[in-house]
Structure formats: C-alpha cells, structure tokens
Amino acid sequence: xxxxELRRKYVEFFREKGHDIMPSASLVPQDDASLLWINSxxxxxxxxxxxxxxxxxxxxxxxxxxxxxxxxxxxxxxARHQTFFEMLGNFSIGDYFKREAIHWxxxxxxxxxxxxxxxxxxxxxPEDEEAYLIWQREIGxxxxxxxxxxxxxxxxxxxxxxPNSEIxxxxxxxxxxxxxxxxxxxxxxxxxxxxxxxxxxxxHNPDGSYTPLPKKNIDTGMGLERxxxxxxxxxxxxxxxxxxxxxxxxARLIHVNYGTSTDVDTKLKIxxxxxxxxxxxxxxxxxxxxxxxxxxxxxxxxxAVRSGKQLGYSQPFLHQLVGVVxxxxxxxxxxxxxxxxxxxxLIRIEEERFFETLTEGEALLTQVMKQVxxxxxxxxxxxxxxxxxxxxxxxxxxTEEIALENGLTVDRxxxxxxxxxxxxxxxxxxxxxxxxxxxxxxxRDLDVASSFVGxxxxxTVAKIEWMMVEGEPVMTAGLGERVQLILDRTPFYAESGGQxxxxxxxxxxxxxxxxxxxxxxxxxQHVHECEVIMGVAKAGTTVTAAIDLEARADITKHHTATxxxxxxLREVLGEHVAQAGSLVEPERLRFDFSHVGAMSRVEMDRVxxxxxxxxxxxxxxxxxxxxxxxAKSLGAMALFGEKYGDIVRVVKAGTYSLELCGxxxxxxxxxxxxxxxxxxxxxxxxxxxVEAVTGxxxxxxxxxxxxxxxxxGESLRANIGQLPQRVESMLLHAKQxxxxxxxxxxxxxxxxxxxxxxxxELLQDSAMLIAKVAEMDVDQLRAIVDELKGxxxxxxxxxxxxxxxxxxxxxxxxxxxxxxxxxxxxxxxEIAAVVGGSGGGRADIAQAGGKNPxxxxxxxxxxxxxxxV
Numbered sequence: 001x002x003x004x005e006l007r008r009k010y011v012e013f014f015r016e017k018g019h020d021i022m023p024s025a026s027l028v029p030q031d032d033a034s035l036l037w038i039n040s041x042x043x044x045x046x047x048x049x050x051x052x053x054x055x056x057x058x059x060x061x062x063x064x065x066x067x068x069x070x071x072x073x074x075x076x077x078x079a080r081h082q083t084f085f086e087m088l089g090n091f092s093i094g095d096y097f098k099r100e101a102i103h104w105x106x107x108x109x110x111x112x113x114x115x116x117x118x119x120x121x122x123x124x125x126p127e128d129e130e131a132y133l134i135w136q137r138e139i140g141x142x143x144x145x146x147x148x149x150x151x152x153x154x155x156x157x158x159x160x161x162x163p164n165s166e167i168x169x170x171x172x173x174x175x176x177x178x179x180x181x182x183x184x185x186x187x188x189x190x191x192x193x194x195x196x197x198x199x200x201x202x203x204h205n206p207d208g209s210y211t212p213l214p215k216k217n218i219d220t221g222m223g224l225e226r227x228x229x230x231x232x233x234x235x236x237x238x239x240x241x242x243x244x245x246x247x248x249x250x251a252r253l254i255h256v257n258y259g260t261s262t263d264v265d266t267k268l269k270i271x272x273x274x275x276x277x278x279x280x281x282x283x284x285x286x287x288x289x290x291x292x293x294x295x296x297x298x299x300x301x302x303x304a305v306r307s308g309k310q311l312g313y314s315q316p317f318l319h320q321l322v323g324v325v326x327x328x329x330x331x332x333x334x335x336x337x338x339x340x341x342x343x344x345x346l347i348r349i350e351e352e353r354f355f356e357t358l359t360e361g362e363a364l365l366t367q368v369m370k371q372v373x374x375x376x377x378x379x380x381x382x383x384x385x386x387x388x389x390x391x392x393x394x395x396x397x398x399t400e401e402i403a404l405e406n407g408l409t410v411d412r413x414x415x416x417x418x419x420x421x422x423x424x425x426x427x428x429x430x431x432x433x434x435x436x437x438x439x440x441x442x443x444r445d446l447d448v449a450s451s452f453v454g455x456x457x458x459x460t461v462a463k464i465e466w467m468m469v470e471g472e473p474v475m476t477a478g479l480g481e482r483v484q485l486i487l488d489r490t491p492f493y494a495e496s497g498g499q500x501x502x503x504x505x506x507x508x509x510x511x512x513x514x515x516x517x518x519x520x521x522x523x524x525q526h527v528h529e530c531e532v533i534m535g536v537a538k539a540g541t542t543v544t545a546a547i548d549l550e551a552r553a554d555i556t557k558h559h560t561a562t563x564x565x566x567x568x569l570r571e572v573l574g575e576h577v578a579q580a581g582s583l584v585e586p587e588r589l590r591f592d593f594s595h596v597g598a599m600s601r602v603e604m605d606r607v608x609x610x611x612x613x614x615x616x617x618x619x620x621x622x623x624x625x626x627x628x629x630x631a632k633s634l635g636a637m638a639l640f641g642e643k644y645g646d647i648v649r650v651v652k653a654g655t656y657s658l659e660l661c662g663x664x665x666x667x668x669x670x671x672x673x674x675x676x677x678x679x680x681x682x683x684x685x686x687x688x689x690v691e692a693v694t695g696x697x698x699x700x701x702x703x704x705x706x707x708x709x710x711x712x713g714e715s716l717r718a719n720i721g722q723l724p725q726r727v728e729s730m731l732l733h734a735k736q737x738x739x740x741x742x743x744x745x746x747x748x749x750x751x752x753x754x755x756x757x758x759x760x761e762l763l764q765d766s767a768m769l770i771a772k773v774a775e776m777d778v779d780q781l782r783a784i785v786d787e788l789k790g791x792x793x794x795x796x797x798x799x800x801x802x803x804x805x806x807x808x809x810x811x812x813x814x815x816x817x818x819x820x821x822x823x824x825x826x827x828x829x830e831i832a833a834v835v836g837g838s839g840g841g842r843a844d845i846a847q848a849g850g851k852n853p854x855x856x857x858x859x860x861x862x863x864x865x866x867x868x869v
Contacts, residue, residue, distance in 0.1 A: 001113070001231040003242040004331045007063045007224055010088040013108050014061035017100075019090055022062040024333070026284045028293065036293060037067035041089030042219045048093055049160060049200070049217060051443075053522045056646075061090040063224065063332065067277060069296055072303075076269035079189055079229075079236035083300060084277035086224035094215030101197050101218045102134050105167060109195065113231060119170040121145040121184050121191065125152040125163035131199070135165070147184050160200040160213060167195040169230050194230060195222045238269045242328060246272040249324045254313035267307035274304035275321045275347075276329075282343045283335045285580040285594060287686030288350045294684055301347065302354050306395050309358075316351035319344040342576030345596050346686040360838045361394030362402070367833035369406050378407070382414015389415070390422060443521045446486075450525040454491035454502065455623075455664065459546035462487040464506075467539045477537045483513070485539075486525045491547050494518040494526045498582035499559055499663040504547035511535030515547075552664065554586035557672045557694040560621060560665045561611065562589050563657040564675070565692065566637070568610040569593055572603050580687050584663065588678075588693050595688045599680050611675045618670030619654025626650060628660075636660050674698040745780065753787040760795065763867060766817055768796040770863055772856060776801040778847050781810040785845070789814075796822065798831070798863045800856055807835045807850030809859070818843050827866060834859040 001009075011021045025044035029035040038044055041064040047053040048060075064087050074081040092101070109115050122141055124131045126148040135141045155161040168184040168191040176182060176190025184191040200217035202210040225237040232240050238247060250271045251258045258268055278288075281297045288298035304318055322344045326337035336343065368384050380403055388394035400410045448465045467474050467485045477483035487506075492515060495501040501518035506528070513530035521527050530537075562582055570577045573595055581592035599607075631650045632638065637659045651661045653669055666672060676698040679691040693701050709720050718726040752773055760767050769788070773781070781799045788795060789812070797812040811828040824846040832839045832848035835855045839848020850859070 001228070003224060003228045003240060006113075006228055006231065007086070007088065007332055009112055010108070010222065011061050011063060013112055014059075014090045014104070017059070017090075017104060018057075019059040019061040020055075020057040022060050024062060024064050024086075027065060027067055027281055028284055028286060036296070037069075038064065039066050039068050040064070041066070041087035041221050042091065045091060048091075049219070051522055054524075055093060058093040058095040059091070060093075061088075063088050065280060065333070067281070067296075069300075072300075075273050076238075076266040076307075079238075080226055082225065082237060082273050084273065084280060088222040088224055088227075090218070090220050092218035094217065097201075097216050097218060098131055098197075098199055099134055099138070101199070101220055102131065102139065102165070105195050105197060105220065106139050109167065113227075115169065115230070121147065121168045121170065123147045123149045123152055123166045123168070123184055125165075126150060128152075128163040128165070128199075131163065131165050149185060154198045154200075154219075155204055158204050158206055160202070160217060161204045161210070162199045162201040162216075164196055164198040166193050166197070168192060169194050171230070175235075192226060192230065194227050196220065236269075238272065243269075243272050245328055246275065246321055246324050249321055250275075250308075250317075253317045253320055254308050254311050256311050264311060267311055270307045271304045271318070271321070274300040275318055276325055278304070278318075278347060279322050279325045279336055279343050280329075280333070282346055282594075282686060283339050285578070285687065287346060287594075287684045289684045298350065301350050302357075303395065305351050305354050306398065314355070316348050316355070318351055319347040322347065339576050339578070339594070341574070342594060342596065342686075349596065357394070358398075359840065361388055361398075363829055363833045363838035364388060364836075365394065365399060365402055366830060367836075369403065369408060370833070372408060378409060380408055380410045382411035382416070383418050385410050385415045386418035386422070389419075443527070446521060446525070447523065448486050448525060449488060450486050451489045452491075452493070452526060453489050454493050454547065457491050458549050458552065459544060460489055460491050461542060462489045462545045463542050464537070464539050467537065475539045477532050479532050479535065481532050482516075483530050483532060483537060485513075485528050485530060485537075486521070487528065487543075487545055490518075490526050490528070490545055492518045492526055492528060492545065493547075493552075493664055494520045496520065497661060497663050498562075499555060499584040500586075502547040502552055502555075504545070506530060506543050506545050508535070508537075508541055508543045511537045513537055515545075551586040554695060554697070555584060556664045556666045558586070558589040558692075559584045559661075559663045560651075560653055560669065561615075561672050561675050561692065561694045562591055563651060563653055563659050563661070563665075564611045564614050564669070564672075565589070565591055565607070565690070566593075566659070567657045568607045569595075569690075571610060572606050573599070587697055588691055590689065590691050592683060592687055592689045594686060596686050598682065599688065599690075604677055604680060608675065608677050614654060614656050615669050615672045615675060617654060618668050619656075620668055621654070621665050622652045623665065624650050624652070631660060634658060674702075676701050746783065750787055753784045753791075756784070756788065757791060760792070763796055763817075764820070766794040766796065766814065767792060768798070768867065770798045770860055770867075771800075772860060773799060773801045775803050776808065777803050777806075778808040778810060778849070781808055782845075782847070785810055785812045796867075798827070798860070800860060802853040802856060805853055807832075807837060807853055807856055807859075809835075809837075809839065809848045809850065811841075811846050813844055815844070827863070830866060831859050831863050834862050 015021050025038055027038050029038055029043065032046060035043060041062055044064065045060060048055045066085055066087055067083055069083050071081050072083060075083060110117055122135050124146060132146060135146050136143060152164050154164045171190055171192055176188030177186060182188060182190055198219040200219060201213055203213050204210060225240060225242055228240040228242060229237050234240055237243065247258050247268045250268055256264050258265060278297055278301050286293045286297055288294050288301055301318065308317055322340055326340055330337050365388060368380060372380055385396055385399050388399055389396050396415055403410050446466065450465065453460055465486050465488050467477060467483050469477055469481055469483050492502045492504060493499065495518060504515050506513040506515060511532060512534040514533050515528050515530050517529040519527050562584055566579060576594060578594045580594055583590040625647055627646055628648050631648050635658055636650050648660045649662050650658065651665055652658050673695040675692060675694050677690055677692045678701055681689055683689045709723065713720055713723055716726050756769060756771055759771055760769050781801060784799060785797050788797060794814050794816055796814060796817050800807065800809045809828055809832055811824040813822045813824045823843045825841045825843065828839045828841060828846040828848045832850055835850030836852040837848050837850030840846055
C-alpha cells in the first residue's frame with residue numbers, strides 16, 4: 001500500500017465515523033509561542049483542547065506534517081528517526097472516549113489495512129483497568145499480549161494529561177535482538193509501535209496535583225512513514241515509496257549507488273530526509289537564516305550538502321531534488337510543486353553560500369590548529385569547535401576530519417556542553433508559555449450571544465451582556481478601571497487577518513468607555529478591552545457603541561490596497577509570490593511575501609502602477625459569502641496555513657483581485673485615492689517586505705518628497721526641472737577628480753615600488769620581498785606587484801597594508817618558484833588566517849582580506865616562517 005493511499009484511507013475512515021477532516025496546518029505554529037515547529041498531529045489543535053476556541057465539530061481527524069530536530073544526529077543512522085514526518089490522528093474533545101478510540105483503531109488496522117492480528121500486541125498504563133478490560137474482553141487481545149508499562153502516561157506539565165495505550169506490530173523473530181522472550185517492552189526494532197492512543201482524563205494542576213477533567217479528550221496518532229514500512233514490508237522508513245524516489249534521484253545526481261555501503265546509505269538518507277524538511281519549510285514561509293526556525297533550516301540544508309560533499313560531490317545539487325519531493329507528496333501537498341521554482345532557487349543560493357562558508361571555515365580552523373600546536377597541545381577546545389559550528393556553520397564532523405589529518409583531536413565533550421548551553425539560551429529566549437492551558441477558562445465556558453454588525457453599521461445601540469475586571473466577572477466597573485466586556489451586537493472589528501481592531505467609544509448617559517482593543521473569544525464573541533473614562537459602567541445596560549469612523553475608512557483603504565498589491569506582485573514577480581504576513585493600520589500597510597532577491601526600481605514602479613490603475617478604474621468591490629469549494633473554483637486566493645470555515649467570505653476588487661478575507665474594505669477601488677510604495681527590503685532569506693500608504697497618507701508622502709526635492713534644488717541653486725542636469729554635471733566633475741586621484745595614486749605607487757626594491761632578500765636561487773606598505777587597498781597593492789614584476793621576473797612578493805581598519809594582502813609567486821612547489825593561493829590562505837581573514841587565488845597570484853590589523857606583523861612573520869627564511 002502506497003503512503004498516499006494509507007493517508008487517504010485513514011482520514012476517510014474517520015470521516016465515516018463523524019470526524020471533520022482538518023487540512024494539515026502550516027509547520028509554523030500559529031499563536032503558540034511554546035513551540036518552534038508543529039511537532040505532532042495535536043499541536044495545531046491545542047486551541048480546541050485548551051478551550052481558547054470552540055471547534056465546529058468535536059470530532060476531528062488529520063494528516064499533519066511535523067518537524068522534530070531533537071534527534072537530528074540519529075537521522076540516517078536508525079530506521080525511524082526523521083526531522084520531517086506525518087502524523088495521522090483522530091481527536092475527540094469531550095465526546096467519545098476509550099471504548100470508541102480503541103475499537104476504531106483496531107478496526108482500521110485489522111480491517112482496512114489488513115494487518116495480521118497475531119502480529120499485534122498492546123501496552124497500557126498499569127493502573128488503567130478500563131483500557132485493559134476493553135482490549136481483553138471486547139477486542140479479544142490475549143492477556144499475554146497486553147503489557148502494563150509505567151511509562152504509558154502522557155504528561156507534559158500543567159494542563160490535560162492521562163494514560164496512553166500503544167499498538168505494536170511484530171516484524172518477526174528475524175528482526176531485532178533475537179531473544180525468544182522479546183516483546184513490546186524491548187528496545188530492539190522487532191516490535192514496532194504504530195499507534196498511540198492518549199486518554200486525556202486528568203488536569204495536571206499548578207501545585208502538582210491531578211484532578212479529573214470535566215470533559216475527557218482523545219488524542220491518537222499513527223506515524224505515516226513507519227506504518228507504510230510495515231505495509232510495504234521494508235526494513236526502514238527510508239525504503240518506503242515516501243523516501244525511495246528521493247534517495248534514488250540523489251544517488252543518480254551525485255554518482256553513487258544506494259544499498260551498496262552503510263556509509264553511503266546513511267548519507268543518502270540524511271539528504272532525502274533533510275531536503276523534505278527544507279522544501280516544506282520554505283513552502284510554509286520559513287527561509288534559511290541565522291536565527292529561530294530559519295537557523296534550523298540552514299543547519300539541515302548544510303548538513304545535507306555536507307553529506308553530498310562527503311560522498312565526493314562538491315557542487316550544488318540539493319535544489320535538484322525539490323521536484324521529486326513535490327511529485328512524491330503532491331497528491332496531498334500540492335504547494336511544493338506550485339512553488340517549485342522559488343524553492344529551488346532559494347536552496348541553490350544557500351548551497352552556493354555554504355561552499356563559500358566552507359572556504360572561510362577552513363581558513364579559521366587553520367588558525368585555530370596553529371594556536372593549539374603552538375601551545376604544544378593535541379586537542380582543539382570544544383568552545384572553539386562550537387564557534388566554528390555556530391557562527392560560521394562549519395560542521396563539527398568536518399572539524400574533526402581536518403583535525404585528524406593534522407594530528408589533532410576535538411574536545412567533543414566541550415563541544416556538546418557549549419551546544420547544550422546554546423540550546424538552553426534559545427529555549428529561554430522563547431516565550432515561557434505552558435504547553436497547554438487549563439481547560440476550564442472563563443471565556444471558554446462563556447455562552448453569551450453576540451453578533452458583529454460592523455461591516456455595514458458603524459454605530460449601533462447595544463446591550464452590555466457581560467463584563468470582567470482582572471479575570472473576575474463583575475456587574476460594575478469604576479472610573480479608571482480596565483474592563484473587558486461583550487456586547488450583544490457590536491460594530492467593532494476584532495483584530496484578525498492582519499487588520500488591526502477598531503477603536504472608538506461606548507457611551508451611556510451615566511458613563512463612557514474608551515475602546516482600546518478588541519479580540520475574539522473562543523465562541524467567536526468580540527471581547528472589548530475598555531477604559532472607564534466617566535462614571536460607573538454597569539452590565540445589562542443599553543449603550544451606544546461607535547467606532548472611530550475616520551480610522552476605519554483609512555483601514556479599509558489600506559486593506560483593499562493590500563489585496564491589489566498581492567495580485568500586482570504575483571503579476572510582476574511571478575506566481576511563487578505568497579503572503580508571509582501582513583499588517584493593515586489606518587496609517588499604512590505592511591506586506592511580507594516570498595521572493596528571492598530585492599525588487600528592482602523598475603519592478604517597484606510597475607507594481608505601483610498596476611495598483612493605481614485599478615484605483616483609477618474605480619471598480620466595484622463586492623463581498624459575497626459562499627462555500628469554500630465554490631470560492632476556490634472561482635480562483636479565489638486562500639492564504640496557505642490559514643483556517644477557513646465551510647462558508648467563506650470572498651472579496652472581489654473589480655475584475656482584478658479575488659481573495660478569501662474576513663476584513664473590512666472600501667465600496668469602490670477609487671475610494672483608495674492614491675497608492676505609494678514607500679519601502680522594500682528583506683526580513684530573511686527568501687522573504688521580502690514592502691510598506692505602502694494610501695489616500696491622505698500617500699498624498700502627505702508625495703508632498704514630503706516634493707519638499708525634499710525643493711530643498712535640494714535650493715542647495716544646488718536649481719529648480720526641480722534642472723536637478724537631473726545639475727546632478728549629472730556634479731557627478732562628471734566627481735569622476736574627473738577620481739581619475740586625477742587615481743593618476744596621482746599610481747605615481748605614488750610607482751615611487752613606493754621603487755623604494756621597496758631596496759628591501760629585496762634572497763630566497764634559494766631567487767629573490768623575495770615581504771613588506772608592509774601604508775594605506776593601500778588590494779587593487780593598489782596589485783598595481784605595485786605589476787610594477788615590480790617588470791623590474792624583477794624572479795621576485796616572490798608578499799605585500800600587506802591596512803586601510804580603513806581592513807587588512808589587504810597580495811601574494812605573487814614567479815614561474816621559477818612555482819616549479820619548486822610555491823603556490824600563491826595556499827600561501828595567502830595561511831597568512832590571512834592570522835589576521836582573521838580568508839582568501840585564495842591561482843598559483844601565480846592571490847589576494848586576501850582580514851579583520852584584525854593588529855596581527856599584520858604576526859601575519860608577515862608567518863609568511864617568513866612558511867618560506868623558511
């Protein structure tokens with residue numbers, strides 16, 4: 001059974017059991033600061049389990065893509081460890097419990113998948129008699145195949161927890177430890193866990209005690225890859241159809257064979273696993289970078305590239321595997337193929353950068369090894385190895401390999417300690433948020449009717465249905481107090497979809513409240529955070545709720561303009577452009593999107609023009625509610641990773657833009673007035689950000705630019721129309737001055753070269769010149785070399801200088817010395833390492849730069865030592 005068929009059978013089976021099929025969420029957690037990645041099938045559903053949001057259906061099923069990197073070093077070496085994997089799950093929130101969960105799991109495994117009953121066994125918690133009786137009496141599992149294990153209790157701290165029960169598949173006596181008594185409690189690979197049922201029936205309280213949950217939950221999971229390995233009767237997850245095509249293509253690209261060597265196989269598995277993780281992460285908007293999720297992706301990408309290099313392939317190749325990843329996963333995850341060109345381009349750029357990093361890292365490692373040897377030591381300190389790994393992306397195994405070639409070892413224990421300290425810092429830097437919130441929150445249990453009327457009404461008569469101060473429901477709130485309240489009907493938009501909330505006033509004859517913030521409660525009510533600025537607010541009273549109409553008008557202009565901008569970017573830059581974040585405020589809009597490389601001025605002008613043309617057409621903006629499938633069939637863009645209900649709101653701006661959106665918009669595009677892009681830049685590898693203004697803010701921006709031009713014109717004694725000619729004239733004058741300066745510098749260089757001839761020393765049957773000259777860059781040093789080559793054809797030259805706190809080094813080796821083994825590129829590489837730099841070049845001439853001018857004399861001393869003078 002193919003992996004795609006297994007995935008389909010699972011979700012369809014539970015759909016038949018009354019579950020809603022939840023699409024796989026983005027790998028990037030939404031509104032969950034406790035997680036770096038979505039790491040389980042339940043993770044994106046936590047908001048339902050902890051009560052922040054009430055689901056449309058308390059029964060849910062999904063196939064969720066996940067990332068875990070805590071065991072990255074084991075990937076490729078074991079049969080099951082992966083960084084990217086899929087969890088098949090079914091969930092119940094306060095509905096069915098152990099009996100149904102156990103029966104359905106068994107039915108699916110034995111009936112739908114056809115697994116032999118005699119190969120199955122289960123584990124339970126020792127005190128879970130209820131589960132034992134269901135397995136033994138109702139399912140018919142033999143007593144000896146039901147194991148009681150103390151570790152069968154799912155508990156991750158404060159919040160829901162409970163016993164769990166696992167289903168194991170016996171892969172046969174020829175697999176694993178070989179002991180006749182081997183069972184599911186053994187750590188060998190014979191008995192494979194394929195299903196875990198978690199029975200959340202307790203709440204882990206802050207004081208460490210456990211109390212029964214008022215509503216019991218079911219959270220079950222089945223690993224797609226490992227179950228596929230059973231159904232396809234292969235030894236490892238990597239030999240399933242979910243991995244094998246990727247491995248085979250990687251083997252073809254780097255000219256090796258899979259299945260002939262353990263070392264080769266391990267590296268191919270690393271490549272296949274990591275390229276899946278990298279491709280899906282980039283698709284979900286995470287680009288390689290030096291921090292957070294981007295750092296993880298960069299590390300995985302480099303580890304995969306390094307594996308290829310260890311197999312003898314020293315060219316970028318990983319990007320060529322994106323297509324096969326997309327083909328393998330495309331039936332359920334079409335986004336990889338849709339963004340293939342963008343993902344390939346970004347990975348290739350990262351591969352090329354990594355090869356440059358390897359060159360720099362090797363130079364730094366050379367310096368470290370020299371320092372270690374100078375102290376008569378044999379081990380590279382762990383913190384130095386970690387610095388190479390953490391700061392420069394230099395793999396520790398490569399450090400060990402090069403160290404071994406030079407008769408040294410690496411303090412692995414010290415490296416591991418430094419790595420763990422870094423991980424601890426990273427964990428503490430993330431927001432310290434509990435993994436699950438207490439289930440019975442005030443807002444979850446609040447069943448107050450409320451409706452949002454703000455799409456068409458901006459002021460309305462409403463009733464205060466509920467109030468809360470400092471977490472406690474109240475009937476009154478006094479002057480100066482902050483109060484949260486719910487109205488039976490409200491014109492205030494709650495912050496969502498990138499659009500900020502409305503501000504405004506809630507007014508009664510006896511009191512007034514200023515609305516500061518509006519957020520959505522679990523049941524969808526709009527919770528208004530207010531400050532009492534007059535009188536005493538009272539629950540149950542009828543009030544007038546009115547939004548700041550001017551601010552709302554500005555917000556709608558920027559929001560509709562955001563839709564037009566999204567469409568224009570896709571037209572100008574390509575279909576790979578996808579929203580990666582947005583902010584819609586009264587004063588501006590900010591839009592993040594996937595794209596490699598800065599936008600050119602021509603591209604920005606074209607995007608701006610396209611948006612303004614839609615504004616000038618003054619077309620109708622229509623909003624219609626329809627079912628999600630109909631909306632998608634019309635071509636409406638949905639943001640990947642966003643959750644939409646069965647009925648969606650489709651915003652159509654003329655004939656140009658069509659998107660799913662719950663925000664507020666203008667009635668006609670002409671109301672936007674004017675659109676101006678004011679800023680474009682990168683916020684991460686492969687993610688760009690633009691900011692723009694509309695309406696009066698666009699006018700004020702243009703006016704400020706005009707005043708700036710007028711001010712420059714006054715300084716240059718020219719009107720705006722004359723500025724181009726005046727600036728061109730000044731640039732020509734500046735270029736002439738530069739030419740004069742270059743001519744003078746060249747003459748000085750020749751004089752400097754003549755003086756340096758007096759410092760020539762003997763080198764074997766030839767001559768050499770090792771010198772430090774003042775205030776010159778690499779180009780100027782090379783000019784001196786060219787001058788002196790004409791004077792002495794047998795002269796080896798090593799020239800260095802410091803300019804603007806940067807070290808420049810040029811090495812020239814004449815032909816006669818090249819024949820004796822001298823190589824300019826190798827010499828400059830070792831010399832540059834002393835000044836904290838790197839470089840390279842041909843055998844005859846090479847150059848380098850450095851960051852530490854104080855070490856320039858030490859670098860020249862190193863040069864003398866290398867030449868044995």
